[in-house]
Amino acid sequence: xxxxxxxxxxxxxxxxxxxxxxxxxxxxxxxxARCTECVGHYDVPQCREVCPVDCIPVDPAHVETKAELxxxxxxxxxxxxxxxxxxxxxxxx
Ligand code: SF4
Numbered sequence: 379x380x381x382x383x384x385x386x387x388x389x390x391x392x393x394x395x396x397x398x399x400x401x402x403x404x405x406x407x408x409x410x411a412r413c414t415e416c417v418g419h420y421d422v423p424q425c426r427e428v429c430p431v432d433c434i435p436v437d438p439a440h441v442e443t444k445a446e447l448x449x450x451x452x453x454x455x456x457x458x459x460x461x462x463x464x465x466x467x468x469x470x471x
Contacts, residue, residue, distance in 0.1 A: 379435060379436070379439075380406050380433055383432055388406075389429070390425035390428055390429055391406065395416065396413035396419075396425065397412060398414075399425060404409075410437065412454065414447045414454070418452070419446050
């Protein structure tokens with residue numbers, strides 16, 4: 379979760395490998411349905427590494443095991459590969 383100490387510096391959004399972070403109405407927000415705490419991608423959550431004000435604690439309402447996070451990661455990867463199949467249209471010069 380991102381607390382209200384967020385200063386909207388924008389550095390965490392591009393670091394998230396799951397596109398779980400976005401600009402909310404006032405501050406950045408994390409979509410818990412997309413957050414794997416970087417399990418499957420990195421050893422540590424990348425947003426927490428880059429946040430200059432350390433305002434991204436684990437959400438007490440979404441404490442999850444590594445196994446649960448890994449399952450989410452695998453689900454996201456499955457959806458991603460389904461959605462990105464018809465990429466080329468064959469009209470490139
Ligand atoms: Fe907010 Fe921290 Fe993200 Fe910057 S890195 S936008 S302060 S949550």
